[in-house]
Amino acid sequence: MKYRNRVAVVTGAGSGIGRALTIALAADGARVAASDIDAAGLAATSAACAPGSVATYHLDVADRAAVRAHAEQVRADLGPASMLFNNAGVDLMAEIESMEPADLDWLFGINFGGVVNGTTAFLPQLIEAGSADRPARLINLSSAFGLIAVPAQGAYCASKFAVRGLTETLRQEMIMNDRPVTVHCVHPGVVKTNFGKNMRTSAEDAEVARTLFDKAALTTPERTARTILRGVDRGKARILVGPDGRIAAALPRLLGVSYTTLLARGSRVTSRRRTANPPSVEERNPL
Template sequence: MKNFKDKVAAITGAGSGIGRALAIDLAGRGCNLAVSDVNLEGLAETVRLAQEAGRVTITSQKLDVANRQDVHAWADKVVADHGSVNLIFNNAGVAHGSTIEAASYEDFEWIMGINFWGVVHGTKAFLPHLRASGDGHVINISSVFGIIGVPTQGTYNATKFAVRGFTEALRQELDIEGARISATSVHPGGIKTNIANAARFDKSTEAITGQSQEKSKKNFEKLFRTTPEQAAHTILKGVEKNARRVLIGSDAYAIDAMQRLLPSAYQAILGGLAKRQQRKG
């Protein structure tokens, strides 16, 4: 897919952050949009901004990506409203900070339902429609935490590693088949979104970080270097190049390089840094 003009893109988690930036960027390129989010107020603002960016057709839908039936119904509605769909950006996601031991099964189910099952639902619901379009692309948002494991991020790591493996397997299957559909796994580093603000944090993180939950959130946000607009531009450039993997931000490249050079030793390095931070706390 070398350009997005007159195509139709579906985006989950479009009420803010990368999802909103993707919608605005795509609208400016003449791409019609079907946007969804659980936050109707944020979604309405995205629609307004996208309409200002380009004269395209935009539909919106309140959607919980963890609900399989609702996602499939939305995919069918997108085609009914737009006639076809060419791209699905499975972008909706949440964060959770906790030690593995302290994380409840409900915590795992909550984050898996959105971060992993949301991607599965979106991919499987839209694949038949992408095939029918004759020119389709699946874009699944993983994370740098889908490349390395990080203390207190075990639940999040589990979802993002799963998204990476799922997408890489899908890409290979489509390549082998010679399909006119492709798939890309996206790994953002620290993006200036409200994900940390909306994250669930457990008190167990305090024993690891030596900091209060509030301070941990603030310090986490300090690591966010890349704007959503920069992230969206990088993602769309990756789609144009049919990239298998897209890294976003200098921190993502550094983390990827560390994992390649020190595939298991990086754990000791991160553990040492965490202990130092713990002593400071």
């Protein structure tokens, strides 16, 4: 069991990628501190793991004081963390000219603030727990949209570009200061989770937007978790998940900034087709 005696911290563990990571880590011997703001989801995650392998914590990652208190509670309950997965995240589908400031603040508080809060709260423990032959691991979830920008996802893209910048800087600092912590940035494409159902949107038809998100999902949470853990074990600085994650990494390399024109034109065509052929009742309300 390769993660035996590891204390692994996973935020957003009540569903999706966070749940899949928690289950995989627990199955491989880790003692997992799983947190989420969704108590029912956390209970379901815990129930899917072996008894005693997961400790659950109600946590709002946007609350800096709460995250710092959480770090100390994890240390008291399980010992110093040696793996940290800053996974919790939310989405906002809105064009920038119609975006509500309160929605932007909400998203940034979780997507970027949550990563900053988790990183700074647990980093001292990771440095303490790591060693040259068994370094601690710090894993931040960015997105394919942390590599490219797309229309109607301005706030989300900005937050995930920020996560990427923070993570890549921290990786350099850990190397520069000879810290026993490896740092990894994860860029998943669209994953089959309840992420779309929970997004905020200013789109005229929110159900259509969420249906489109669900149709775009190409990768399961379980496969995503396996890809992340394999990338971490191999020491990859950038972990790409799914074919859309790999395409997002390739577009700027191949096209430079002109990829934005290509995506804008494609989005305009798609929008016109959708307007001319609105989805059926079944598509709006999938079983």
